[in-house]
Amino acid sequence: MxxxxxxxxxxxxxxxxxxxxxxxxxxxxxxxxxxxxxxxxxxxxxxxxxxxxxxxxxxxxxxxxxxxxxxxxxxxxxxxxxxxxxxxxxxxxxxxxxxxxxxxxxxxxxxxxxxxxxxNGQASPVLEYGPLRLDTSARQVSLHGEPVELTSYEYNTLTYLALNGGKAVSKTELTEHLYAQDFDRDSNVIEVFIGRLRKKLDPNGTLQLITTQRGLGYRFNLQPGQGTP
Amino acid sequence: MxxxxxxxxxxxxxxxxxxxxxxxxxxxxxxxxxxxxxxxxxxxxxxxxxxxxxxxxxxxxxxxxxxxxxxxxxxxxxxxxxxxxxxxxxxxxxxxxxxxxxxxxxxxxxxxxxxxxxxNGQASPVLEYGPLRLDTSARQVSLHGEPVELTSYEYNTLTYLALNGGKAVSKTELTEHLYAQDFDRDSNVIEVFIGRLRKKLDPNGTLQLITTQRGLGYRFNLQPGQGTP
DNA sequence: CATCATTGTACGACTCCTGTAAGTTCATGT
DNA sequence: ACATGAACTTACAGGAGTCGTACAATGATG
The missing domain is CATH 3.40.50.2300 (Response regulator)
Known part of the structure; x- marks a missing residue:
């Protein structure tokens, strides 16, 4: 943000x-x-x-x-x-x-x-995407009920992707929303953070939580809705 | 486009x-x-x-x-x-x-x-052609509910054909809409991409999704309308 | 001051997309 | 049936985009 x-x-x-x-x-x-x-x-x-x-x-x-x-x-x-x-x-x-x-x-x-x-059209501070839960007031994330430890930037990246779920979010768009005005445009930070997120949330790649659309960006693949515990 | x-x-x-x-x-x-x-x-x-x-x-x-x-x-x-x-x-x-x-x-x-x-006369960003669904905002395609992974050019080709459904679309017309001004005119890219599309969407050729009209071009054969799930 | 966690950079490996080329099959007209 | 050109298939090379990892910088913590 x-x-x-x-x-x-x-x-x-x-x-x-x-x-x-x-x-x-x-x-x-x-x-x-x-x-x-x-x-x-x-x-x-x-x-x-x-x-x-x-x-x-x-x-x-x-x-x-x-x-x-x-x-x-x-x-x-x-x-x-x-x-x-x-x-x-x-x-x-x-x-x-x-x-x-x-x-x-x-x-x-x-x-x-x-x-x-x-x-962002959220009534409650808690976002639910199937097994994934984002508590935006406590800044805490859990998956299948298990809490996941994310760092600030990891959390921000995930939140931004989740709020724009379904559509592809480009790396520039992410950079622009996550960093202040003067930030190096050609850096691979975003890629690194996406990698870290995937590793923490979906190490085996079974969930397909975040998919990449080559040349377009990344897409968050869960639908908002009640969680399945 | x-x-x-x-x-x-x-x-x-x-x-x-x-x-x-x-x-x-x-x-x-x-x-x-x-x-x-x-x-x-x-x-x-x-x-x-x-x-x-x-x-x-x-x-x-x-x-x-x-x-x-x-x-x-x-x-x-x-x-x-x-x-x-x-x-x-x-x-x-x-x-x-x-x-x-x-x-x-x-x-x-x-x-x-x-x-x-x-x-293109679309009210919503989702195009439905029987079993085929094009979500133009998310750039996602699904067939019989199953998502199909298409590359950018495949997606663009398919969309252009679908939007001009019913009528034959010549290869030159496709080239002109899919590529910028300076593109090699005598290349068989379009044929290749049509091939790739057919393979991904209709491997057995049972659907007759895209038929060729020799000398004229290609025709997309589904009518717009609600999908049959 | 030592240690640790977080963040950003560098770089090589690797994957996938795209367009070309060459050979094959097909449709059509003679 | 044959010739001809169109369309199809396949394989491959080049290259852009992405990933993974290791490391450096920074700042927080004790």
Whole structure:
């Protein structure tokens, strides 16, 4: 999951960035409205956090423009306490949730997770794909009831594939969603991680959990639905 | 599926081309309006992507001329942000959809796929021909419920035949839609691929899935409609 | 400071796709 | 029946894409 943060106060920006990377989200930050607008147009984010009191271009206009241009990722706005009408205006412009400053990091965390879940159409934080179970709130995975230990990136890769199950997901698409903006394009990390995932989840290759579609990408092969214990 | 791209910015042109070939579309590109016009007149494309701000001949005129000459392939126009009236003018000239720059690669992908589907009169991305099922979004094929593993070109060949089902499709027509402009005309690739398809889908020849009409081409013999499981 | 786990890189092995070539079979017209 | 050209089959070579492994870098932990 890749998140854009537009916030001008350096301290707060840094804090949010840390919070997000701590949650293993890939995270791009900027202090400036126009740059933020541009990034949101260029990159396929999974969520944006936008401060409404920005230098350059203000937050409301940014959101409006994104929405006019069919950018559909969820947007969480930050407003100063008491800036009452900002909230309303922001939501009208197309934001999905708001948080007034100052706030507890925990609350931001919770709301972001909720938005991401909601955007992926998940009601509950647990995804079931036949024998495979992903608990997105605890970040835990189990197969046939047996817990499987995955590292952060392994988990993220698996989740992204699972959420886009059925269709082929290209390596570039994976890279773009798992890593922040400046990442080496010709690297074989993805291949390596796919290999590691397969080894942990399906060592014999009997499940055909993740198949490769040569030249197109990888495909996750389980249907969402109740598990068979 | 073969697509024409008319775009003067080299970087963007290259990016689009890569996106398309990555999606296994055959793709011709040009930077110049007159050449684009000519190509669109000469080649039977399945779709064209046209930037409206072009040197030489402008995009709107190109589309107008194509439409005057009964070129019916769908056209997606690219407009600079804010060039409001261009959009309208483009659609009036006969374009089918538009995208404002800058845009997400993902979005271009989605719109192109949608246009191609729409042009083929498909409401859903799944084609059913009796026992044969083509899931065009996942690029998966199944026969009698059994998934069949096809390579990219096999899949493309089959899809093209299926979409032109009932009528004979000549080898030149196939070559033109499956390959980009500079391809060896006297090669027997098509024959080879038809052979491979038959072997995978109908090894005994009992189904008569694809019959050859000597001198004319190949014919796909199933009627669209609900599958018989 | 030593140790461990995680992540990313490098590189060779390997698999599979594609297109060509050559030989064979088939359909059609004479 | 024969000739002719079209279509089919098969085998193979080149090459892109993928995999597996080992190792280096980094950062966390005790």
């Amino acid at each position: 890749r998140i854009l943060v537009i916030e001008d106060e350096p301290a707060l920006r840094e804090q949010i960035a840390q919070l997000l990377t701590g949650q293993r989200y890939a995270c791009d930050t900027t202090a400036e409205g126009n740059e933020g607008l541009f990034l949101g147009q260029e990159v396929d984010y999974d969520l944006a956090v936008v401060d409404l009191g920005l230098p350059g271009l203000d937050g409301i206009s940014i959101i409006r423009q994104w929405r006019d241009q069919q950018r559909r990722f969820p947007v969480l706005i930050l407003t100063a306490r008491g800036a009452w009408q900002d909230k309303v205006e922001g939501l009208e412009a197309g934001a999905d949730d708001y948080l007034t400053k100052p706030f507890h990091p925990e609350e931001l965390k919770a709301r972001i997770n909720a938005l991401v879940r909601r955007a | 073969r697509i024409l791209v008319i775009e003067d910015e080299p970087a963007l042109r290259e990016q689009i081309a890569q996106l398309l070939t990555g999606q296994r579309y055959a793709c011709d590109t040009t930077a110049e309006g007159n050449e684009g016009l000519f190509l669109g007149q000469e080649v039977d494309y399945d779709l064209a992507v046209v930037d409206l701000g072009l040197p030489g001949l402008d995009g709107i005129s190109i589309i107008r001329q194509w439409r005057d000459q009964q070129r019916r392939f769908p056209v997606l126009i690219l407009t600079a942000r804010g060039a409001w009236q261009d959009k309208v003018e483009g659609l009036e000239a006969g374009a089918d959809d538009y995208l404002t720059k800058p845009f997400h690669p993902e979005e271009l992908k989605a719109r192109i796929n949608a246009l191609v589907r729409r042009a």
